[in-house]
Amino acid sequence: MMKNHNKSLLALVLLGMLGLSACGSDGKDGANGAPGTPGAPGTPGTDGQNGTDAGSVVSTVYKAGDVTISIDPAGSTIAGNGVFALKFTATAKNQAGQVKPLTGISEIRLMSATAVTNATHDGPAVYWQNNGVAAGNGTSMYCTLTGTRGSSNACTITEDPATPGSYTGTWAHDGAAPIMNATDDLNAPHRIGVRITNLTDADGNKLPDYVWSNMTYVPATGEVGVASGKDTVANQACMNCHGENPATGGIAAPIGHRNQNVENCVLCHTPALQPNADDAAKGYVFDLPAMIHRIHGGEHLAKLSTYGFKQTAEWAEIPYPAPLDQCTVCHSTEEGKTSWETPNRAACSGCHSNIDWATGEGHSEFNLAQADDSQCAACHSTGALAPINAHKVGKRAEVAGLLTVDFTSATKAASTTPGNQDVTIKANVTFNGAPLADVTTLNVLNKVSTLIGNVNNKGEVTRWGTRPNLNAGTAAAGVLTLTATVTDAQATGTIYVGTEANFCVSSDEKIVACTESDLMYNSDDPVGATSTVKFFDLDGNTAVAARFADPVRITVSEAKCNACHTSLDYIKGNRHGVYKFDQCMDCHNNNYAGSYHPDTQILTLGKNAEGNIEVQSAAAGSATFHNRDLVTVAHRFHSGNMNSNTTEVAGVFLDNTGELHGYPAPSSDCSVCHKDGAKLFAEDGGLTSGKRSIAVTGGYISPVAESCRSCHTSGAALAHFKSNGATTDDAPDSTADLPIESCSTCHAQGKSYGIDKFHIMK
Template sequence: MRKYNKTLLTAAFIAAFGLAGCGSDGSDGADGADGVNGVDGTDGSDGANATLSVTTVEDAAEFTLTIAPTDIVVVGTDDFSFTFTATGEGTGGATMPFSGLEKVQLYVTSQSENTTDTGAPNIWTSHIYANDFVSDNAMYCTLTGTVTTRAGVEVEACTLVEDTANPGTYTGTWEHDGNAPTVLTDGDANDLVRVMLRAYNVVDADGTSISDKLLSTPIDFIPATGELAVSEKDSVSNAACIKCHSSLDGYADTDMRIANIDAHHNYQKVENCVACHNPAMAADEDYADFGYNISFNAMIHTLHAGEHIADSLTGEAAELFGEIAFPSALNECTTCHDNGTQWNDNVYEEACVSCHVDVDLDTGENHNGIVPSSDAVCSGCHGAGSLSPVEAHKVGLRDNVAEGLVFDFTSAVATATADPLVSTLTVTANVTLNGAAMPDGTDLSAYMTSTSRGFLIGNLSEDGAVTRGLGMSVLTDAVSLSGGVLTVAADFDASRLVGPIYVTAEVQVCAENDMIVMCTTDDDGNIEQLGVANSAPVKYFNLTDADAAEVISRFDDPARITVTEAKCNSCHGSLTYVKGTHGVTEFTQCMDCHNENTGSSGHPVQYKSVDADGNATWVTADDITFSQRDLFAVSHRFHSGLWDATRGDPAIYRDESGELHGYPAVETNCTECHNDGESLFADDGGLTSGKRAIKVSTTEELYISPVAEACRSCHAHSDAAALAHFKSNGATVEGTPDTTADLPVESCATCHAEGKTYGIDTVHSSVAH
């Protein structure tokens, strides 16, 4: 694990120093003998044009490939040709022609109506597959008209020529027998065609190859008219993927690109994937042993369902997909399908069995014995009603019943008892069930997925710090339910029942058909309904002085919390799903357990070690310990793989070399969770939350500094040098706590605040290179 710590620390400094690159105006006149700018070497007459071009860029986002529908032949009998432009960022950020390309790759795919009874209503056809020209899944264009493929085979390519009079403008022609394989001779010119382009061998000013793929923005158009078009099949937007996978920096909002997809080192856009992952490629016998259908819709379903269907996966699918844990409810189709209702309206085998892998439609197994004659009949049962995807998958049900069970707290009062050391806390709440006052005598336990949950109550300091411990059960502590008003009461240490308190609730109940219903179980004892959280807006009361100014928790103060539930839910869909049987939807519910005064952590740090035979074991990193579970630390640790396997294999983990597995976003992209543009440091150099100490013991008053712990809970710096660095900057760290919460503010912000040379906004840049 020490190797991992040092690697991350080194990576941070590499990121800090590695972002200083700027655009280059290339190596004008590199040929020397041909004149000042080295274009034609005769009289330099073209040199003026050449000085306006660049031959290097510092980053993929500085390089742009552009092709217009009218500049390419894709169907019919005309000879193939296409024209495109390449631009790069020059000195001062100016956009300039990019000169010197020697190799590009062209992907052309048509979308046509499916005239068979099998598959989607519209299908993609890769032109090179239709023409039996399989060369790395696309056609190359080079200066010589030939190319050596990744398999080491020399094949024909189109011939690439740059316009010397207009640097950065290129044409490609086919100089071999027949027409280019990207042209469908019998293709329908009225079908939508998608074209994208990839460039190779582009370098920066130091001669280092640009690491990210250099791809054009895909264009969809109708060849017959040259007009741009919109695909009917694109039911998943790039924005939907970016919610979990992050976006590549440097690209315009209108050209959003996906940052963190491992496959093929990232093809950046959903539209790019179908150039290869289409029915023609999936039918290739070379993929029969993969264990999954390689056509895009089927593959993506199987991939994201990975952990849920791991026992049914074989071959490469088991190896690549078996550990993928979808961060939202798997049946919440709109997590990904955010662009139309095609996913619900078009029902066919390929899409369905890629998730429902235990269904065999040839035999009727796990399909009530029904063997459909073709995909055309599927809509007979699944086209509408309770068996349609939107209904059968309960899509949006949690949102639909968000106000199904509501606790509206109206009072909290402390009263003395005969014992001067004990007082009684009585809390009342108006309760509605499915929009109506809860009837007298309702047995709430019949609706609950777990009867251990109830009211979450605790003390607040004047600065909004939380101390839990006054919670009550909505069942065993209930006094009465009358007229829709629930009263609960319990005895506590009298010293706790003073001053400001918070009250909320954590109750998960069963939902079906947009209603809260009584729970039922199947033969295995599993609850059959979907678990949804109650609504319980946090309320604040002062047990000593009801007229005192209200004190609110830092978790409920927008000025002091840098994360919102909306950020979490953009990937998770609902915090209720994340927390299992907990009825949690808001941080004000999380705060009851996860705050700076809960000095405990039930999770050791473990990483996965795999031996030469592929056998995996979980190894505890004894030199990395945590003794607190504030929400920021738990979130950092879980999402950065510093978690344990004692409660089941974690979805996100580190291997013994320190590599992170299972986290879908760019690891250093803080804004994946934190609000965009949010400052994480306060003016005094402490955390924006106002938290200035964290308790690390349940039995003693022992505290550590929060800024260093915020960093450590993600990076897990544990070597002596890192800890010494924290201490030298005023931090009290894990292992050497202080006995007071009155700790000095660390000086971390001096170097690491936003805008500083080594600010977290710089060293944690989300650029995925």
């Protein structure tokens, strides 16, 4: 039986429902009632851990670079023989990008090193000493909530409940904390490294990158940010080739241990970290200067094994993309950071691994034995044998000016051959610093070619099939005159004129024939001539610059190429003598299919009986190519899709597991080459360059899809390109007037599936 008050409630509910479904007879709303009395504030939500307001702290992290760790030197005793004490704060960004205290840290790892002024004749003037190792302990110590880690003692980490994100560490065990070195010099620069080891994201996944922070300071004074005297290589120098990890802001692939920061690496890789006899015999070294030299010596040192050079099997496949002797590719030239110019045996042995210092074998033709480093400066501090001079640092750029070719004009006149024109080109030329007086002087050049072709109103170029060599004209008083006989169609509108010349240089810095002896640069690495591509209009109109010479239409930076390669002349100089994109354009343009590298080999690797990695078999890749456009060629080469007829582990290539070898950065890091902030797509969905087709054998294809296909070579990718309107290599069109495929609809930067979502772009 229903009680009366329940019947009343039911009646009210039914009445309310009827009232909602029928507005009444007059259709008017009633007057608003007076505002009610505000209710009492609700109880603030908490983070479920220490009672702080939800949202005022964070306990999970989305990427390692969002974390900041700040050690308080005044509240810490982490050096010398005092009572260990650690005080630090930690913050991190939340999903909205706001910086909040980072709460809930339960484990950290601490490392300590001192920049020691060397009082001996063995080693560099200043070196890093790991204080844990110096104290007879390991390289580091841990701090945990319990003061133990497994069966080992640890410091006890405590978070201040009144100040979330503020932590202290104490040592409650017998003896000194492992990184406390009683003989430490507290007036010397110290570096403290802190790594949080247990952070997860909001889904409970452990972060794939280490969360590192370091501080350089003087314990005796508490001064922070001091110069160590040992930081001769900046992180940016490494990132020029290896790329930047967007999650950490540190060095990307393939840095070991995910430390991603030179300042962190030196905490372990000190002179005290020496290989055992077996590892040393294999060619391993672990002190950072020597190790980095040996690693970057890579395949170069491996190929010199018959001359006694040592290289490990692990590092023997590494191709270095710059001249190995150009120290400043990595080392700083800033005042106070040039201690690398003072040699010592350990660092030099990284590359000069054929030297036996005890016997002197390999140390010059005199086999000079060296018991210590006391005599290094006698020969190698100044003069020709100083590292910066012996390695010819920057010398290539200096001697490039021994041959200058400055094109000044191009005019045309009717030829004696019907349908042709004679195009006369003039240039001011200097040879070994003097105006060119006799054209036959140029016969000693290693390569004497010129680059000449047409430029249409879109800035696209078409090379001439035949061009006069530099030594094919006449010269007087420094003026070189060349003549080219071309068709009437070619002798119309704008042409470009440049050089593809290179030369050998003697030890006394003169251009000489490559057959001479005692050469500074020989035919294996000739120097490209200094010459800027010029544009002239043969009809007297304003010349049109090629898009390769227009910074607005170039999304790749030559400076970024040179930061890794030192100069494009080094990479292509031995064959071409070119060092600028507007020289490369003569062959690598969208109107000239020319020669190309159609096939790609996928290598299966294994180890031989000696433990060295070798190619066991090679199979054809999943795609072929029929163009040499610069974008496609550059993408293909750096992604390992251009290695044909490969029989050894060298260069840039893909293996059968899909791993990319020989390329130092993540293959998805576009910012290693592309300009910061570059927009790859134009407003119409085509490329920023304005290129709208690429010539291939048999016709023309779409440039956007072909740019992507140079890395994305699967059959599924090809089908995807076609479904978005691309004209592809397997079915080229007979016309260059192609529609723009719809790739940018989804993949332009900023779109839901934009390339910036799946590639690293700045």
